Amino acid sequence: MDPVRAHHGHREGGRVHFPDLMPLADALPRLLDQIPVLDVEERPLLNAVGQTLAEDVVSTENVPPFPNSGMDGFAVRAVDTPGELRVVADQAAGHVTDVAVSRGTAIRIMTGAALPEGADAVVPVEDTDGSSGGSVRIHSSAAAGANVRQAGEDVRAGQLALPSGSLLSPAAIGLLASIGRPRVRVFRRPVVALLASGDELVGPDEALSPGKIRNSNSFTLEAQIRQAGGIPRNLGVARDNLDDIRRHVDEGLRADLLVTSAGVSVGDYDYMKQVLEERGELRLWRIAIRPGRPVAFGVFQGTPVISLPGNPVSSMVCFELFVRPAIAKMMGQGRLDPPTVEVTVLDRVDNRGGRRSFMRAIVERGENGYSARLTGPQGSGILTSMARANALLDIPAEMDEVSPGDALRAILLDWSALV
Amino acid sequence: MDPVRAHHGHREGGRVHFPDLMPLADALPRLLDQIPVLDVEERPLLNAVGQTLAEDVVSTENVPPFPNSGMDGFAVRAVDTPGELRVVADQAAGHVTDVAVSRGTAIRIMTGAALPEGADAVVPVEDTDGSSGGSVRIHSSAAAGANVRQAGEDVRAGQLALPSGSLLSPAAIGLLASIGRPRVRVFRRPVVALLASGDELVGPDEALSPGKIRNSNSFTLEAQIRQAGGIPRNLGVARDNLDDIRRHVDEGLRADLLVTSAGVSVGDYDYMKQVLEERGELRLWRIAIRPGRPVAFGVFQGTPVISLPGNPVSSMVCFELFVRPAIAKMMGQGRLDPPTVEVTVLDRVDNRGGRRSFMRAIVERGENGYSARLTGPQGSGILTSMARANALLDIPAEMDEVSPGDALRAILLDWSALV
Numbered sequence: 001m002d003p004v005r006a007h008h009g010h011r012e013g014g015r016v017h018f019p020d021l022m023p024l025a026d027a028l029p030r031l032l033d034q035i036p037v038l039d040v041e042e043r044p045l046l047n048a049v050g051q052t053l054a055e056d057v058v059s060t061e062n063v064p065p066f067p068n069s070g071m072d073g074f075a076v077r078a079v080d081t082p083g084e085l086r087v088v089a090d091q092a093a094g095h096v097t098d099v100a101v102s103r104g105t106a107i108r109i110m111t112g113a114a115l116p117e118g119a120d121a122v123v124p125v126e127d128t129d130g131s132s133g134g135s136v137r138i139h140s141s142a143a144a145g146a147n148v149r150q151a152g153e154d155v156r157a158g159q160l161a162l163p164s165g166s167l168l169s170p171a172a173i174g175l176l177a178s179i180g181r182p183r184v185r186v187f188r189r190p191v192v193a194l195l196a197s198g199d200e201l202v203g204p205d206e207a208l209s210p211g212k213i214r215n216s217n218s219f220t221l222e223a224q225i226r227q228a229g230g231i232p233r234n235l236g237v238a239r240d241n242l243d244d245i246r247r248h249v250d251e252g253l254r255a256d257l258l259v260t261s262a263g264v265s266v267g268d269y270d271y272m273k274q275v276l277e278e279r280g281e282l283r284l285w286r287i288a289i290r291p292g293r294p295v296a297f298g299v300f301q302g303t304p305v306i307s308l309p310g311n312p313v314s315s316m317v318c319f320e321l322f323v324r325p326a327i328a329k330m331m332g333q334g335r336l337d338p339p340t341v342e343v344t345v346l347d348r349v350d351n352r353g354g355r356r357s358f359m360r361a362i363v364e365r366g367e368n369g370y371s372a373r374l375t376g377p378q379g380s381g382i383l384t385s386m387a388r389a390n391a392l393l394d395i396p397a398e399m400d401e402v403s404p405g406d407a408l409r410a411i412l413l414d415w416s417a418l419v
Numbered sequence: 420m421d422p423v424r425a426h427h428g429h430r431e432g433g434r435v436h437f438p439d440l441m442p443l444a445d446a447l448p449r450l451l452d453q454i455p456v457l458d459v460e461e462r463p464l465l466n467a468v469g470q471t472l473a474e475d476v477v478s479t480e481n482v483p484p485f486p487n488s489g490m491d492g493f494a495v496r497a498v499d500t501p502g503e504l505r506v507v508a509d510q511a512a513g514h515v516t517d518v519a520v521s522r523g524t525a526i527r528i529m530t531g532a533a534l535p536e537g538a539d540a541v542v543p544v545e546d547t548d549g550s551s552g553g554s555v556r557i558h559s560s561a562a563a564g565a566n567v568r569q570a571g572e573d574v575r576a577g578q579l580a581l582p583s584g585s586l587l588s589p590a591a592i593g594l595l596a597s598i599g600r601p602r603v604r605v606f607r608r609p610v611v612a613l614l615a616s617g618d619e620l621v622g623p624d625e626a627l628s629p630g631k632i633r634n635s636n637s638f639t640l641e642a643q644i645r646q647a648g649g650i651p652r653n654l655g656v657a658r659d660n661l662d663d664i665r666r667h668v669d670e671g672l673r674a675d676l677l678v679t680s681a682g683v684s685v686g687d688y689d690y691m692k693q694v695l696e697e698r699g700e701l702r703l704w705r706i707a708i709r710p711g712r713p714v715a716f717g718v719f720q721g722t723p724v725i726s727l728p729g730n731p732v733s734s735m736v737c738f739e740l741f742v743r744p745a746i747a748k749m750m751g752q753g754r755l756d757p758p759t760v761e762v763t764v765l766d767r768v769d770n771r772g773g774r775r776s777f778m779r780a781i782v783e784r785g786e787n788g789y790s791a792r793l794t795g796p797q798g799s800g801i802l803t804s805m806a807r808a809n810a811l812l813d814i815p816a817e818m819d820e821v822s823p824g825d826a827l828r829a830i831l832l833d834w835s836a837l838v
Contacts (some may be wrong), residue, residue: 012440016806042529045638046641046642049642049645049646063632063633063802064632064800065627065631065632066629066630068632070730070798070799070800072689087582092618092659093617093618093619093630093659094618094619094620094630094631094659095618095619095630096630100761111681111729111730112617112619112632112681112729113630113665114629114630128804135458149800153796153798153800153801154798154800154801154803155803157472161803162806163481166806167469167833167835169642169832169833170638170639170640170642170643170646171735171802171805171806171808171832172806173639173642173643174635174636174639174731174735174802174805174806175635175640175802175805175806176623176638176733177622177623177633177634177635177637177639178802178817179623179633180621180623180624180627180633181582181623182622182623182624182703198512198513198531199511199512199513199514200512200514200531200532201511202512203596204596204597204598204599204600204601204639205599205601208484208599210485210515210533211485211512211513211514211515211532211533212484212513213482213483213531214482214597214598214599215596216593216594216595216596216597217593217624218466218596219465219589219592219593219595219596220589220590220592220593220596221589222465222591223465223468223588223589223592225587226468227468227589240511240512240513262530262531270491284824308464308778310530310531311489311530312597315591316590323586335508335835335838337838338838339834339837339838340837340838341837345734360496361838377572379484379489379573380489381489381568381572381573382572382573383482383573383590383593383594383597384573384574384580384594385591386574386590386594387581387585387588387590387591387593387594394770402453404766412834413588413590413756414586414588414836415831416586416754418758418759418760418831419754419756419757419758
């Protein structure tokens with residue numbers, strides 16, 4: 001039997017069989033293999049922050065374009081220092097004097113101003129008497145080239161300034177501006193449609209009637225998509241009937257990625273699964289993780305669909321494990337793994353059941369590295385423990401029990417552990 | 420002499436005196452002390468992601484609101500398991516059956532559906548024969564309460580769900596949705612005006628003429644402000660004359676924070692300094708850091724102004740050190756320090772000069788923790804080395820030289836060191 005199919009549930013005489021659970025390490029590459037890197041768009045620099053460069057950017061200019069002063073001070077001939085020099089002109093940034101520096105003279109110069117003809121060094125104003133009247137006293141000896149920024153010192157014309165694949169950080173954006181590139185080619189951000197499902201769901205501003213619970217997944221998922229760099233398209237809630245789900249799913253398939261929540265486990269009411277299976281091959285995975293487990297994946301009409309479990313915490317954790325790297329890949333990012341740190345666990349944790357667990361934890365820095373303690377009850381419906389967490393403690397399937405002092409890895413959900 | 424004033428340059432007989440350099444650890448708290456936490460606004464949940472909660476949120480509801488099933492399966496009386504039970508009804512999520520579970524019967528139930536009257540446990544479908552016809556075989560014994568999520572298990576009515584000061588992460592947003600809070604009170608994000616200055620600056624789409632260089636600070640600063648959570652208002656470039664600077668500064672003072680770049684060092688052409696001094700007390704600091712040094716701070720008409728050095732790298736580094744924590748404080752955040760990790764330095768670094776240095780570095784995780792190597796020439800104009808860096812290596816003023824193997828701290832600029 002095909003090792004992939006072995007992980008798919010299949011029906012046989014009305015009974016559902018799941019021969020075994022699939023390790024995350026098997027499922028994730030299979031999913032990511034089918035996620036495309038999106039096409040390239042050209043954007044104004046400041047609209048491309050956080051995107052990935054889709055071209056090798058070669059500079060056509062020297063940066064700086066001419067030798068200029070790195071300090072406010074006096075442009076001099078190094079050989080004339082120290083000593084009293086006659087100040088023959090002012091050179092402000094952005095202006096060009098036609099006076100040259102010659103023996104025994106200096107030109108008052110501002111940071112960024114072109115080094116005048118004849119000068120080979122700049123003496124900072126602090127190393128002088130500040131100039132009174134027409135002369136300046138230079139207190140000490142200056143080396144040739146001191147406080148001069150040479151033409152092309154940062155970037156030379158013809159040089160590769162930024163390679164394709166670079167993340168456009170603030171510094172990268174500044175570098176592109178500095179070489180005269182107002183627009184840049186980047187991989188497009190994905191539009192990520194998100195769809196919750198269930199007759200029981202009501203919004204936070206609606207009345208709760210018997211049997212109804214509040215929809216939180218539409219909120220967590222939209223926030224997560226945005227945080228991951230995607231452009232969320234929130235399709236709201238599909239009700240538990242084929243027509244409503246078909247209509248919402250077809251709308252979702254117009255996005256670059258569709259993320260659905262709930263409706264792909266083994267239950268008979270899982271219309272979501274049925275609708276997705278109408279549209280092509282749906283891989284139904286029971287992943288050997290906790291929380292989480294049922295995750296489905298398919299590519300329909302060219303659009304990848306990731307179906308997450310409905311429990312609020314399972315949905316969030318599976319988003320971190322599957323959707324965030326998928327969005328990163330679509331955006332052309334090279335590194336798809338989540339940020340992690342090594343931690344020393346402070347609690348005793350029961351992990352029987354042979355599944356890799358991602359437990360909500362608070363990671364803090366102490367004297368001897370980072371520590372992790374759980375945030376409380378780990379039920380997959382318990383959002384409070386997720387809201388208090390800044391990390392997910394990654395417990396290997398083989399570890400039946402974690403003891404205080406054990407060293408493990410934790411996925412960071414925000415920066416707070418490092419502050 | 421007042422210890423603060425000792426750090427201010429003052430003119431005396433035409434000479435500028437800077438009695439000494441001010442340590443960063445002295446300057447930063449003085450600046451942050453005068454930064455206000457902004458006022459509170461009410462926002463729809465999904466527009467508040469990343470902001471700080473400005474109220475204690477007490478839940479008025481139980482979450483979940485009623486006992487419900489944590490699995491797809493069969494609602495049973497635990498005492499009836501294992502055994503063959505008659506299936507008397509279906510309980511879908513969002514619907515309420517009026518049939519109760521009684522001795523020898525079960526109700527087929529979906530995840531999230533209310534636990535029917537009479538039942539005290541749910542048996543997952545995997546632990547049954549899946550039900551054929553009107554009966555189901557339960558393979559093993561279920562404990563009372565198994566797979567039942569009790570009312571109020573996540574949040575009880577009356578409980579503090581999220582304390583004021585909480586960062587609104589995706590999980591926190593979901594938690595607020597789950598307790599029926601569609602809007603929330605948060606500290607406002609600051610509008611941060613940014614103003615570059617200098618006759619020499621031209622944009623990336625303009626022609627370079629003699630003496631002109633390209634403006635990169637407007638780009639790095641706008642990207643940094645956005646990354647820090649502020650709302651940038653880019654005022655462009657003020658030219659080196661009093662009228663133009665006055666007009667731009669007065670526009671900037673209508674924002675919550677004004678960040679200016681260049682024009683506050685000791686040079687005579689520093690009109691920016693003159694314009695700011697017209698508006699109130701400007702603290703001119705020469706900070707004992709590299710790169711950086713001249714930073715000015717004042718509060719004018721109630722608006723804090725932070726004036727950064729003009730060199731591209733100095734401007735970026737001083738933004739990280741001064742402006743990012745100021746924005747965090749305005750947004751009500753409790754932790755203002757930058758994220759750091761301990762690193763082992765791989766290079767030899769000359770740090771003579773008695774200043775604390777922030778050197779551009781690449782931090783990577785290895786077998787024995789994190790390592791840091793410099794990204795190349797560290798001139799304060801050299802943006803390429805900043806664009807390649809993912810961290811700033813923090814070298815104490817007392818260390819004249821860093822040797823390979825030395826342990827130091829590095830400020831992380833992005834997540835890449837942890838991936």
